Amino acid sequence: MSCLFCRIVAGEIPSRVVYADDTAIAFLDINPWHRGHTLVIPRRHVDDVVSDPAALPEIAPAIAATAKLLVEKLGCDGINLLSNAGAVAGQEVFHLHVHIIPRYASSPGLRAMIGPDPAIDVDEVFAALRG
Numbered sequence: 001m002s003c004l005f006c007r008i009v010a011g012e013i014p015s016r017v018v019y020a021d022d023t024a025i026a027f028l029d030i031n032p033w034h035r036g037h038t039l040v041i042p043r044r045h046v047d048d049v050v051s052d053p054a055a056l057p058e059i060a061p062a063i064a065a066t067a068k069l070l071v072e073k074l075g076c077d078g079i080n081l082l083s084n085a086g087a088v089a090g091q092e093v094f095h096l097h098v099h100i101i102p103r104y105a106s107s108p109g110l111r112a113m114i115g116p117d118p119a120i121d122v123d124e125v126f127a128a129l130r131g
Helices: 004-009 055-074 123-129
Strands: 018-019 022-028 038-042 077-084 098-103
Touching: 004 038, 004 123, 018 055, 018 123, 022 055, 022 123, 038 055, 055 077, 055 098, 055 123
Parallel strands: none
Antiparallel strands: 018 022, 022 038, 038 098, 077 098
């Protein structure tokens, strides 16, 4: 299996899973843009939202549940959802994934959304979400 996210689903690669159901899993991004940046993926392999439009509605409940978890546990002030389809759109892993990016009043707006923040301690965020 060469797909990174399929290997995460299979348990071959460790991840910090914060939500899971029969159709999707959500785990913390290893290079977060904001505290709590999470990816939601379908358990089945789908290249992107364009290749199988049925996949996005399938994972919508997981997206909603994960967004609610981030708001409740991390106290974020807003959420951005993002999914890239194709290399020119910025997709790097070719397995459908939706970024849930918590937003905080201290860093508002789209211009302050993108770019890894090396100051974020992903283990601390994982503990906050799981505790």
